[in-house]
Amino acid sequence: VQLQASGGGLVQAGGYLRLSCAASGRTWSIYVMGWFRQVPGKEREFVAVQTWSGGSTYYTDSVKSRFTISRDNAKNTVYLQMNSLKPEDTAIYYCAAARNIRRGDSRRGDEYDFWGQGTQVTVSS
Numbered sequence: 001v002q003l004q005a006s007g008g009g010l011v012q013a014g015g016y017l018r019l020s021c022a023a024s025g026r027t028w029s030i031y032v033m034g035w036f037r038q039v040p041g042k043e044r045e046f047v048a049v050q051t052w053s054g055g056s057t058y059y060t061d062s063v064k065s066r067f068t069i070s071r072d073n074a075k076n077t078v079y080l081q082m083n084s085l086k087p088e089d090t091a092i093y094y095c096a097a098a099r100n101i102r103r104g105d106s107r108r109g110d111e112y113d114f115w116g117q118g119t120q121v122t123v124s125s
Contacts, residue, residue, distance in 0.1 A: 001025045001114040005095045008119030021095030021116055030097045032106050033078040037091035046107040060109040067117040085123045
């Protein structure tokens, strides 16, 4: 599975962006798709996850009610709609795919088998 993330950019606080993650290859093997973010010098942080079938979603507390993860199976693409952006949302955002959740926690980065290249999101105050 190959993942291509896009949609990052520079936006003012309170603005919005939509990230996309296009999957190709053996997409039939994907169980969940997740979004993570990382600030240089800090640990990678879980943001959101959705089952590939679209049945379940989960968000980290800091983005609940502001971010929405969704997918378009016809396009093999997962989206992260980010509204009411804050400067603390500034990070490189990565999409990731897992074939199964072996340890039972989809918030763990080591559950994921495939990663996109990352897209920079910068929120100015």
